[in-house]
Amino acid sequence: MHLDKTRSVRLPRIWVTVEGAGEGAAEQLTPDNLVTHASFVQARLDRDGIKLLERVQPMVIGSIPCVRYVRVTLFRVRDVASESITAERQILETIQKGRQYTIDLQVHRGSLLTHRNKAYAVLAGMQFSKSMTDELEVRE
Numbered sequence: 203m204h205l206d207k208t209r210s211v212r213l214p215r216i217w218v219t220v221e222g223a224g225e226g227a228a229e230q231l232t233p234d235n236l237v238t239h240a241s242f243v244q245a246r247l248d249r250d251g252i253k254l255l256e257r258v259q260p261m262v263i264g265s266i267p268c269v270r271y272v273r274v275t276l277f278r279v280r281d282v283a284s285e286s287i288t289a290e291r292q293i294l295e296t297i298q299k300g301r302q303y304t305i306d307l308q309v310h311r312g313s314l315l316t317h318r319n320k321a322y323a324v325l326a327g328m329q330f331s332k333s334m335t336d337e338l339e340v341r342e
Contacts, residue, residue: 264326
């Protein structure tokens with residue numbers, strides 16, 4: 203957890219992660235398979251018992267197909283066992299060239315509308331590198 207000088211959680215913030223697409227996920231998210239993928243993600247979250255403020259929605263941001271959902275999270279303040287901060291997380295996920303990209307916007311509760319466009323801008327400006335398979339084919 204990241205704290206500022208007042209021992210408060212530093213929000214808003216955006217975390218970007220990249221990982222393999224995972225079992226059962228599409229290799230490439232496109233407008234044609236976006237609704238199906240949104241249902242897949244919603245089912246995964248339901249199965250895992252993740253409570254959502256906003257259900258999974260298919261979207262295209264810029265030219266990038268993605269899914270968006272919002273959940274609540276708690277941050278515990280270090281050195282204060284009984285203190286925690288409730289925050290909201292807007293999560294954007296896309297799968298490009300076999301990799302899942304997640305843009306996780308974390309904000310103080312009630313301020314999502316003020317900050318959500320920043321996460322949209324991050325996703326819209328992303329450029330996706332070649333997959334490992336593409337790189338191997340180029341080398342051969």
